[in-house]
Amino acid sequence: MLDLLRQRLGVVVAVALSVAVVVVLLATGEKESLVIGITTGAAYGMVALGLVLIYKSSGVFNFAQGEFGTVALYALYLLDFETSYWLALLGALVVAGLMGFLTERIVIRPLFNAPRVILLVATAGVALLAIGIQIWYTGAQARSVSKLFGRVDRVEILGRQISDQRLLLVGVLVVLAVLLALFFTRTNLGLAILGASQEPTATELVGISVRRLSTFVWVLAALLGGLAAVMIVPDEPGSFGPGFMTANYLIPAFTAAVLGGMTSLPGAFVGGILIGIVQSVSTSAEIFQDIPGTPSTLVTFCVLPAVLLVRPQGLLGRRA
Amino acid sequence: MSRRRVFWLAPALLLAAACGQKAGVAGSGDGEAPAPATAAPPPPTAAPASTAPSTGSTAPGATAATTTPGTGSAAPGTTAAPPTSAAPVGPYEPGPNDTAGVTATEIVIGIHAPVTGASPIPQESFDIGKDIYWKFLAASAPDALFGRTVRVVFRDDQFNPQNAVRVCREMVEQEGAFLLVGGGGADQITACAQYANENGIPYLSSGVNEEGLADLDTYFATSLTYAEQAPMIIAQLQEQGFTEAALVVADTPSFADAFTALKAAADEAGLAIPYENRINKDASPAESATVAQELKNSGAEAVIVLTSPVVYVLGLAPGAASQSYAPVWIGPGITSGLNAVTAVGCPNVSTGEFYSPVPGLAEGSDLDPDFVPAYAEYAGGAEADDVGLQLWSLNKAIALMLEATGPELGRAAFMNALVTTPEFDNGIYAPLRYTAEDHFGGTGAYLLRADCDTKQYVSGTEFVEAG
Numbered sequence: 001m002l003d004l005l006r007q008r009l010g011v012v013v014a015v016a017l018s019v020a021v022v023v024v025l026l027a028t029g030e031k032e033s034l035v036i037g038i039t040t041g042a043a044y045g046m047v048a049l050g051l052v053l054i055y056k057s058s059g060v061f062n063f064a065q066g067e068f069g070t071v072a073l074y075a076l077y078l079l080d081f082e083t084s085y086w087l088a089l090l091g092a093l094v095v096a097g098l099m100g101f102l103t104e105r106i107v108i109r110p111l112f113n114a115p116r117v118i119l120l121v122a123t124a125g126v127a128l129l130a131i132g133i134q135i136w137y138t139g140a141q142a143r144s145v146s147k148l149f150g151r152v153d154r155v156e157i158l159g160r161q162i163s164d165q166r167l168l169l170v171g172v173l174v175v176l177a178v179l180l181a182l183f184f185t186r187t188n189l190g191l192a193i194l195g196a197s198q199e200p201t202a203t204e205l206v207g208i209s210v211r212r213l214s215t216f217v218w219v220l221a222a223l224l225g226g227l228a229a230v231m232i233v234p235d236e237p238g239s240f241g242p243g244f245m246t247a248n249y250l251i252p253a254f255t256a257a258v259l260g261g262m263t264s265l266p267g268a269f270v271g272g273i274l275i276g277i278v279q280s281v282s283t284s285a286e287i288f289q290d291i292p293g294t295p296s297t298l299v300t301f302c303v304l305p306a307v308l309l310v311r312p313q314g315l316l317g318r319r320a
Numbered sequence: 321m322s323r324r325r326v327f328w329l330a331p332a333l334l335l336a337a338a339c340g341q342k343a344g345v346a347g348s349g350d351g352e353a354p355a356p357a358t359a360a361p362p363p364p365t366a367a368p369a370s371t372a373p374s375t376g377s378t379a380p381g382a383t384a385a386t387t388t389p390g391t392g393s394a395a396p397g398t399t400a401a402p403p404t405s406a407a408p409v410g411p412y413e414p415g416p417n418d419t420a421g422v423t424a425t426e427i428v429i430g431i432h433a434p435v436t437g438a439s440p441i442p443q444e445s446f447d448i449g450k451d452i453y454w455k456f457l458a459a460s461a462p463d464a465l466f467g468r469t470v471r472v473v474f475r476d477d478q479f480n481p482q483n484a485v486r487v488c489r490e491m492v493e494q495e496g497a498f499l500l501v502g503g504g505g506a507d508q509i510t511a512c513a514q515y516a517n518e519n520g521i522p523y524l525s526s527g528v529n530e531e532g533l534a535d536l537d538t539y540f541a542t543s544l545t546y547a548e549q550a551p552m553i554i555a556q557l558q559e560q561g562f563t564e565a566a567l568v569v570a571d572t573p574s575f576a577d578a579f580t581a582l583k584a585a586a587d588e589a590g591l592a593i594p595y596e597n598r599i600n601k602d603a604s605p606a607e608s609a610t611v612a613q614e615l616k617n618s619g620a621e622a623v624i625v626l627t628s629p630v631v632y633v634l635g636l637a638p639g640a641a642s643q644s645y646a647p648v649w650i651g652p653g654i655t656s657g658l659n660a661v662t663a664v665g666c667p668n669v670s671t672g673e674f675y676s677p678v679p680g681l682a683e684g685s686d687l688d689p690d691f692v693p694a695y696a697e698y699a700g701g702a703e704a705d706d707v708g709l710q711l712w713s714l715n716k717a718i719a720l721m722l723e724a725t726g727p728e729l730g731r732a733a734f735m736n737a738l739v740t741t742p743e744f745d746n747g748i749y750a751p752l753r754y755t756a757e758d759h760f761g762g763t764g765a766y767l768l769r770a771d772c773d774t775k776q777y778v779s780g781t782e783f784v785e786a787g
Binding site for chain 2: 144
C-alpha cells in the first residue's frame with residue numbers, strides 16, 4: 001500500500017493540492033476565480049499538451065508550438081471566406097499539421113543529432129519566421145474569426161457564465177489528455193515513441209525508424225496546437241494578430257507543462273488549470289492587491305520554483 | 321536537400337526572421353549625434369521680433385476656412401501667425417545642430433509609431449498617410465513653407481520604448497530629421513521625447529501622459545493629455561446620467577498621472593468609483609477575464625478604460641461580452657479610437673466612446689474638404705481612412721508651426737515660434753495654444769462613438785472644449 005502511494009505520490013499531491021485549492025477558494029469567496037481559472041487554464045493546458053508531447057518524445061522545448069496555432073487561425077480566417085465553417089476548421093488543422101511536418105523535415109530532422117539546445121533555438125527561429133511572415137502578409141493587423149457555438153449564457157457555474165464553445169474546449173482537453181496518456185502507455189506506437197526518445201539507437205536496432213516517429217510526433221503536436229487555437233480564440237477574444245498564440249499562451253503553457261510535469265500529458269492539463277487559477281486569484285484576491293507591479297506574474301513565478309523545489313519532475317511527471 | 325545545406329539554412333532563416341524588421345539600424349552607438357549635412361540657413365535679415373502677433377483664430381468647433389492654395393506662404397485653410405522674415409525670439413537658443421534636417425529646399429520630419437506590437441495602427445495606412453498632406457501642400461501652394469518641401473521618414477517602434485529610442489536616434493542621426501513626431505503609444509512617446517530633449521530636438525505628439533514629459537523643454541503635445549481629458553470624461557458620463565463608473569487603467573508608470581487625475585475629477589464631480597484596477601499592461605487571458613468579471617460584479621454600467629487597445633479589444637471587451645455584460649466603455653486615447661478597433665472588436669466594443677483630437681472620418685472629411693480629394697490624388701488608389709485623417713491633421717498643424725517660424729528655420733526658432741504664437745488652428749484640431757511654461761497645447765477633443773453597423777467611430781463636427 002505504501003509502495004503504491006509512493007509510486008503515485010505525484011497524483012496524490014496533485015489531487016490533494018487541487019482539493020485544497022478548491023476548498024480555500026470557495027471558503028474565501030473566490031468562486032468565480034476558480035471557474036475562470038479552470039476555463040482559462042483549460043486553454044493553457046491544451047497548448048501545454050503539444051509542448052509535453054514534443055518534449056516527451058524528443059526532449060525538445062518547442063518554441064514554435066504557439067505558432068502552429070496562429071497559423072491555423074490565419075488558415076481558418078482565410079478559408080472561412082471560401083467554404084463552410086466546418087471545412088475551414090478542417091483546413092486549418094491540415095495547415096497546422098503541414099507546418100508541423102515541414103518544421104520537422106526542414107529544421108528538426110537535419111539537426112536530429114545536434115544538442116537539444118540547438119533544437120530549442122531552431123524552434124524559436126521557426127516561431128520568429130512564422131511571425132515575420134504573418135506581419136508581412138497581413139500588415140500586423142488583427143483579424144476576427146467566428147466561433148462554432150455562439151451561445152454564451154446556457155450554463156452558469158458559481159456565478160460565471162460558461163460559453164458552449166468553452167465547455168467544448170474543456171471536454172476536448174480532458175478527452176485528449178486521457179487518450180494521449182493511453183496512447184503512450186497502451187499502444188505499440190506510443191511505446192515506440194517513448195523508446196525512441198530515451199534510447200534512439202536501441203530503438204533503431206529493433207527496426208523502428210526513429211525519424212519517421214519524429215515526423216509523426218511533430219505533426220501530431222502541430223495538430224494539437226492548431227486545435228487549441230481554433231477552439232480558444234474564436235470563443236474569446238474572437239480576434240487575433242501575428243504571433244497571437246505565442247504572445248498570449250506560450251509562456252503560461254510552458255509554465256503549466258513544467259508545473260504538471262514535462263513528461264506527463266495529464267500533468268499538462270492539471271498544470272494549465274493550476275496556472276489559470278493562480279493568475280485569476282492573484283488578480284482578484286485582496287491579499288495580492290498591495291503587491292507592486294503585476295501580482296499575477298509574480299505569484300505565477302513564485303509558485304513554479306516552489307513546486308519544482310519540492311518536486312523537480314513536476315506534479316505528475318516521472319524522473320528519467 | 322543535404323543535411324549540411326539545411327544545417328546552414330536554419331541559422332540563415334533565424335537571422336532573417338530576427339533581423340527582417342530592423343532594416344537600417346543605427347550603427348554609431350556612441351550616443352553622439354553627428355550633425356547631418358545641411359545647407360546653412362541664410363543669415364537673419366531683420367531684428368528679431370518679440371512675439372508673433374495674434375492671428376484672429378477661428379472659433380472652437382468652427383469649420384476650416386476655405387482653402388486657398390497658392391496664397392503665398394500660408395498653409396491652406398488654416399490660421400496661424402503671419403510669416404515674418406526673421407526668426408522668432410524666445411527662450412530657446414540655437415544649439416550646435418540647430419539647422420540639422422533643413423536645407424534651402426527641404427525639411428525632414430521623423431515619425432515613429434507602433435504598427436506592430438500591442439497597438440493596431442495599420443501600417444499601410446500609416447505609410448500612405450504620413451505625407452499626403454505634404455504632397456498636397458507642395459502641389460497646391462508651392463510657395464508655402466518658404467519654398468521648402470517636407471520629406472517624412474517613418475519607423476515602427478514596435479510598441480517598445482527601447483525600440484522607440486533606437487528608431488528616433490536612427491531618424492535623427494541617419495536620416496537627418498529636423499523634428500520628431502510620436503504617432504502613438506505613451507511609453508514610446510515618453511522615451512523618445514526624453515531622447516529628443518537631451519539632444520535639443522523638437523518633439524511633437526498627441527497628448528498622452530504629463531509625468532515624464534512636463535519637464536521636457538523640447539516636447540509639445542498637439543492635443544489634450546489624458547489627465548486634461550479626465551474632467552471631460554467625467555462630465556460626459558454625468559451628462560449621460562451615470563452616477564458611478566468603474567476605472568481600469570494599465571499598470572504602466574506613464575498612466576499614473578491619468579489614473580490620479582481621473583479619480584480626482586470623479587471625486588470632485590461626485591461620481592462614485594465602485595471598482596478600480598491597474599491592469600497589467602500585457603494582461604494574460606486569465607487576468608482580463610478576471611477583471612471583466614469583477615467589473616460586472618461591481619455593477620458599474622460605465623467603465624473608464626485607459627489601456628492598450630489590445631487589452632481593451634482582445635481582453636476586457638470580449639471578457640465582458642462573454643458574461644453578457646455590456647457597459648459603456650469610455651476613455652481618453654488615440655489608438656483605442658481608431659477604426660481598426662471597431663473593425664475587429666465589434667460587436668464587443670459597440671458601446672465604446674473615446675475622446676480623440678480628430679473627429680470621425682466622415683465628419684473630418686466635412687471639416688476639411690481638401691482631405692478626401694487629396695487622398696484620391698496622392699494615395700495611389702488607397703481610400704482615405706481615419707489614420708490618414710490623424711496624420712493629415714497633425715501635418716497641417718506642423719505646417720502652421722513651420723510657417724509661423726518663418727524662413728530662418730532652425731530648431732530653436734521653431735520652438736520659439738510655438739511658445740510665442742498665440743494659437744494654431746488648422747480647422748480640424750481644437751486650436752493649439754502653447755506658452756513657454758505650458759507645452760500641452762490641446763484645448764479640446766472630439767467624442768468618438770463606436771458604430772458597429774459601419775464598424776467605424778462616428779462623432780459630431782464640433783469638438784468638446786476642455787474646461
